[in-house]
Amino acid sequence: xxxxxxxxxxxxxxxxPARRRRRVDRLPYLLLLPALVIIGVLLLxxxxxxxxxxxxxxxxxxxxxxxxxxxxxGLGNYAxxxxxxFFLTVLRNTVLFAAANVLLTMILGTLVGLLLNRLGRKMATxxxxxxxxxxxxxxxxxxxVWKWIFDDTSGLVTWLFNALPDGLSNGLFxxxxxxxxxxxxxxxxxxxxxxxxxxxxxxxxxxxxxxxGLKSVPSELHEAARVDGASPWRVFWKITFPLLRPVFGILIxxxxxxxxxxxxxxxxxxxxxxxxxxxMLAIYxxxxxxxxxxxxxxxxxxxxxxxxxxxVVTGFYVRMVLRQEDES
Amino acid sequence: xxxxxxxxxxxxxALFAAFPVYWMISTSLKPSNxxxxxxxxxxxxxxxxxxxxxxxxxxxxxxxxxxDFFVNSALVAISTVVLSGLVALLAATAVxxxxxxxxxSFLIMLLVVQMIPLEALVIPLFLxxxxxGLYNTLPSLILTYLGFSLxxxxxMLRGFVAAVxxxxxxxxxxxxxxxxxxxxxxxxxxxxxxxxxxxxxxFITAWNELIFALTFINDQGSYTLPVAMxxxxxxxxxxxxxxxxxxxxxxxxxxxxxxLVQRRMVSGLVAGAxxx
Numbered sequence: 001x002x003x004x005x006x007x008x009x010x011x012x013x014x015x016x017p018a019r020r021r022r023r024v025d026r027l028p029y030l031l032l033l034p035a036l037v038i039i040g041v042l043l044l045x046x047x048x049x050x051x052x053x054x055x056x057x058x059x060x061x062x063x064x065x066x067x068x069x070x071x072x073x074g075l076g077n078y079a080x081x082x083x084x085x086f087f088l089t090v091l092r093n094t095v096l097f098a099a100a101n102v103l104l105t106m107i108l109g110t111l112v113g114l115l116l117n118r119l120g121r122k123m124a125t126x127x128x129x130x131x132x133x134x135x136x137x138x139x140x141x142x143x144x145v146w147k148w149i150f151d152d153t154s155g156l157v158t159w160l161f162n163a164l165p166d167g168l169s170n171g172l173f174x175x176x177x178x179x180x181x182x183x184x185x186x187x188x189x190x191x192x193x194x195x196x197x198x199x200x201x202x203x204x205x206x207x208x209x210x211x212x213g214l215k216s217v218p219s220e221l222h223e224a225a226r227v228d229g230a231s232p233w234r235v236f237w238k239i240t241f242p243l244l245r246p247v248f249g250i251l252i253x254x255x256x257x258x259x260x261x262x263x264x265x266x267x268x269x270x271x272x273x274x275x276x277x278x279x280m281l282a283i284y285x286x287x288x289x290x291x292x293x294x295x296x297x298x299x300x301x302x303x304x305x306x307x308x309x310x311x312v313v314t315g316f317y318v319r320m321v322l323r324q325e326d327e328s
Numbered sequence: 329x330x331x332x333x334x335x336x337x338x339x340x341x342a343l344f345a346a347f348p349v350y351w352m353i354s355t356s357l358k359p360s361n362x363x364x365x366x367x368x369x370x371x372x373x374x375x376x377x378x379x380x381x382x383x384x385x386x387x388x389x390x391x392x393x394x395x396d397f398f399v400n401s402a403l404v405a406i407s408t409v410v411l412s413g414l415v416a417l418l419a420a421t422a423v424x425x426x427x428x429x430x431x432x433s434f435l436i437m438l439l440v441v442q443m444i445p446l447e448a449l450v451i452p453l454f455l456x457x458x459x460x461g462l463y464n465t466l467p468s469l470i471l472t473y474l475g476f477s478l479x480x481x482x483x484m485l486r487g488f489v490a491a492v493x494x495x496x497x498x499x500x501x502x503x504x505x506x507x508x509x510x511x512x513x514x515x516x517x518x519x520x521x522x523x524x525x526x527x528x529x530x531f532i533t534a535w536n537e538l539i540f541a542l543t544f545i546n547d548q549g550s551y552t553l554p555v556a557m558x559x560x561x562x563x564x565x566x567x568x569x570x571x572x573x574x575x576x577x578x579x580x581x582x583x584x585x586x587x588l589v590q591r592r593m594v595s596g597l598v599a600g601a602x603x604x
Contacts, residue, residue, distance in 0.1 A: 025428070027422075027426065027507075028422040028423075028425075028426035028428045028431075029422075029428070029430075031418040031419060031421055031422035032418070032419050032422045032423075032430075032434065034414075034415045034418060034419070035415050035416065035418065035419035035478060035482060036419075036434075038415060038474060038475055038478055039437070039441055039475065039478060039479065041475075042453070042471065042472065042474065042475025042476075043441045043444060043449070043475050043476075043479075044441070045452075045456075046449040046452035046453050046456065047444055047448070047449065047452075049452035049455065049456075050448055050449065050451060050452045053451060053452060053455075061458070064454065064455045064458050064459075065458050065459065066459065112341050115334065115337055115338060115341065116338075118334055119334060119335065119338050120331075120335075123335055123338050124338075126338075126342060127338045127339075127341055127342045127345075130341070130342035130343075130345045130346035131341065131342070131345045132586070132587060132590055133345060133346045133349045133583065134344075134345040134346070134348070134349070135586070135590070136582060136583040136586035136587065136590070137348070137349055137579055137582070137583065138532075138535070138536040138554075138578065138579060138582050139536065139538075140536060140538055140554050140557065140558075140578070141352065141557075141575040141578055141579045142348065144352075144557070144571065144575050145348040145349070145351060145352045145572070145575065146348060148351070148352075148355065148566075148568050148571070148572065149348065149351065151566075151568070153364070154363060154364045154365070154366075154368070154568070156351070156368055159366070159367065159368050200344070200345070200348070204345065208590075257443055260445070261445040261446075261447055263447050263539055264538050264539070267538070267539070267558075268538075268558065282445060282447040282448075283447075285447060285448065286447060286450060286539070289450065289451050290450075290543060296451050296455075299451055300451050300452075303445070303447065303448035303449075303450075303451065304448070306445050306447075306448055307444065307445055307448050310443055310444075310445055311440075311443070313443075314439075314440055314443040317439065317443065318436055318439050318440060321439060322436070
């Protein structure tokens with residue numbers, strides 16, 4: 001457009017390109033419009049709304065429909081939550097669970113990635129295919145199957161423990177008959193099984209990403225180090241890890257985000273939202289809002305706290321991705 | 329010796345990863361007395377399709393059959409795929425083909441919105457669905473899943489569009505093709521494989537979703553499969569045979585689809601993440 005004012009006598013000759021340029025300027029926005037509207041209405045607006053709702057006392061569907069007033073309580077919901085010792089238990093559960101799961105997923109995933117890189121071609125393909133099965137299985141059915149494996153009468157684990165010699169079983173656990181044993185009854189055992197399910201679902205992604213990272217690293221470096229007599233442990237920390245550091249960064253952040261919002265596996269394993277001792281933030285928020293009597297405002301406040309935690313983690317993630325984009 | 333150890337470790341990993349899937353299918357093929365016997369059978373000794381027959385011919389919930397739920401889920405998933413594919417293609421073209429002022433901001437926004445804990449949006453979306461009068465309807469889910477799948481779909485398609493050489497389009501433009509023609513004749517056929525991969529991803533997202541389906545649908549006739557299944561096996565003495573048959577029928581399409589696109593998933597996920 002500036003070209004038009006700078007050289008008016010050439011205006012006629014340049015009309016077509018100029019017009020095209022102006023059209024090009026508006027076209028990308030036009031193409032983006034539907035996506036922007038959808039993301040705005042279905043993700044960003046609700047996000048703003050959940051923050052707004054957390055400042056009101058909302059206890060009935062009729063309030064949601066707009067038939068009744070929304071009493072403003074300011075930070076009241078947050079004050080209620082933060083002064084509730086149960087919230088601190090839930091927060092502790094969430095943080096400990098996420099930390100343990102990120103750690104285990106990263107360790108197992110990395111080991112499997114390293115292993116896949118060392119196996120022969122046929123074996124690697126076979127193992128990778130099996131690993132893919134765990135990844136592809138929907139959270140819902142994956143959890144249902146694990147629940148069946150831990151069934152208290154005919155589950156495989158119950159059978160395994162029954163199969164232990166009675167003396168050994170008695171000595172270790174103080175019982176020899178495991179039929180009817182509630183594997184999900186103690187919070188600690190529940191979290192252990194949930195960890196097993198979540199790690200089973202999520203280590204494949206780490207393994208495959210680490211493998212992809214390893215494939216992009218020249219293998220001469222490793223060979224040279226090994227020839228020099230370095231132990232596998234040293235090779236990993238001195239060569240592999242520094243080279244894969246950006247990949248690891250992103251994987252850790254992603255795992256953290258995912259493990260903070262585990263919901264389906266927990267919901268299915270616990271059989272709903274009644275098992276309060278095993279609550280974590282996501283399910284706590286949902287239970288407050290949707291189990292009768294509904295407390296939408298309180299649930300919203302919990303959801304906001306969870307979102308804030310994740311936004312901090314996301315900040316790291318975005319920075320890492322943008323740095324990678326710049327490099328590539 | 330070292331090789332043996334590595335292969336043994338490989339087998340162990342393969343067993344851990346694949347066993348639950350094997351156990352699901354194997355259980356679904358066992359007659360009930362074998363399922364509930366004191367000693368589990370590693371392989372079904374008298375394989376039977378009885379549980380599948382029960383699932384497919386009987387009613388999962390009084391008055392509603394497995395097939396009805398399957399149709400609900402398929403309707404929701406396919407509508408989500410079509411809508412999100414269309415919108416994502418337009419947006420991906422914009423970010424892959426044009427340099428404009430808000431481009432980087434838009435990309436950052438895509439990354440950030442993918443991190444929003446969707447569970448946190450249940451309450452406000454429930455409100456929106458209530459006010460729009462969509463409570464208890466399948467469109468409430470289509471709309472919701474469209475929002476969830478779109479950011480990653482745009483992110484994924486962006487790479488495919490960028491991979492189509494610009495010169496092809498320029499050549500077509502020189503030959504006098506209009507923008508729309510270039511788009512339809514050049515770009516669309518070349519990004520078709522990417523569109524398929526993205527669609528499969530959106531399909532899996534919509535097919536697997538449980539929480540929103542649980543919250544927005546109260547009428548049993550409109551349940552999607554995941555919701556029906558949680559009710560189906562929530563009873564005290566679970567009948568694991570039919571549950572495993574239903575789980576297998578639910579899982580197999582996802583696994584097949586997933587294996588078709590997993591290579592793309594890795595690169596897409598490392599740079600912009602969604603997990604089912």
